[in-house]
Amino acid sequence: MTEEEKKRSETRARILKALAHxxxxxxxxxxxxxxxxxxxxxxxxxxxxxxxxxxxSVLKNAGLVIDEKKGTAVYYSLACNCVLDFIGCVETVIRKNIERDIRFLKT
Amino acid sequence: MTEEEKKRSETRARILKALAHxxxxxxxxxxxxxxxxxxxxxxxxxxxxxxxxxxxSVLKNAGLVIDEKKGTAVYYSLACNCVLDFIGCVETVIRKNIERDIRFLKT
DNA sequence: TGGTTATTTGGTAAAATAGCCAACAATAAA
DNA sequence: TTTATTGTTGGCTATTTTACCAAATAACCA
Structure with a gap:
């Protein structure tokens, strides 16, 4: 891994890790x-x-959500609708995995 | 969290975690x-x-890659092109974060 | 067969995560 | 001002993750 590839991969992993719980x-x-x-x-x-x-705060530090104070309460919302796309990706992978499993069982 | 929500979130997190390194x-x-x-x-x-x-093996267990043995070597490939979509999502988030930072600096 | 290359697995130590409790900070209400 | 309510932070322990080494396994070649 070049230094640049390493840095890019770390940046990407940091965001994914924030979501991976x-x-x-x-x-x-x-x-x-x-x-x-x-x-x-x-x-x-x-x-x-x-x-x-x-x-x-993990989500906020990754730039996935933003917060807004209202009185004593702090309201959180998605920083961007694009954050939801991760769930779409995950669901696609899950669906494909099931399809693959079924295909395997049929052999 | 209902039992179902919990299970769904755990399944999703397991896949994201496999990618988060x-x-x-x-x-x-x-x-x-x-x-x-x-x-x-x-x-x-x-x-x-x-x-x-x-x-x-972490990637394989999550169903993100598949392997194929050729002689003594084991070749790995993506289980689905959709796996690459995660990188697209991450890059979008990174781009949006930068845009937000710039907007903030301008205030 | 014996040796060589490619890969996986088990063991172990270090580092990172996660969750709860307690203490603190900030705002609102009495 | 005192008292609640809402959130954040620090401290601590338990769990998980990661990386390397060494050993085991598998398939090919001389």
Missing amino acids: PTRIFIVEKLNEKSYCVCELTALIGADTSTVSKHL | PTRIFIVEKLNEKSYCVCELTALIGADTSTVSKHL
């Missing part, structure tokens, strides 16, 4: 509907507030 | 050109053979 991919799915504040997401997820807050 | 995203990028055997990839990456082999 069940709770965080769930958050992204939810934020596609509308903005949610931390306490609402905490209720939906069923984990400690601090845990959810940390997941949100 | 600099070396593995680099491998996917390379495999888009053509099939490569482990020793070729090892030379390109510059890590231990066993390390590269393990990265490949």
Whole structure:
């Protein structure tokens, strides 16, 4: 790997890693509907507030979500609709995997 | 999270996690050109053979690549062109992040 | 057969992640 | 001002991930 290839791969991996957690991919799915504040997401997820807050900061640092303060609440939303495309990609892969498995079983 | 939402998020995260490593995203990028055997990839990456082999098995277990034995060599290729779409998504996010940063600096 | 090359697997130590609790900060309400 | 409510941060432990080495496996060749 050249130095440039290495840097590019690290940048890409950093973004993918931010998304690669069940709770965080769930958050992204939810934020596609509308903005949610931390306490609402905490209720939906069923984990400690601090845990959810940390997941949100991981997403924010990767530039996947943005936050906006309203009173004491902090509302999060997708930084770009394109973030949702990852879920589309994942679902395609899952579907293709199933198709491949079926084809294999038929042999 | 309902039990179903949890399971779906875990499935999705498992696939994203398989991709979320600099070396593995680099491998996917390379495999888009053509099939490569482990020793070729090892030379390109510059890590231990066993390390590269393990990265490949992570990708394979996620259904992102397939392998084919030819003599003593094992050739890997993308399981589906759709795997490359992840890189497209990541690049879009990176581009949008830069645009956002520029817009912010202008204020 | 014996040796060589290619790959995978097991072991291990170091580093990164994740989750909870407690403490702190900020804003709103009484 | 005191009291709640909402979020973030630091500290700690447990788990997972990663990389290398060494050993085992597989297929080819002399």
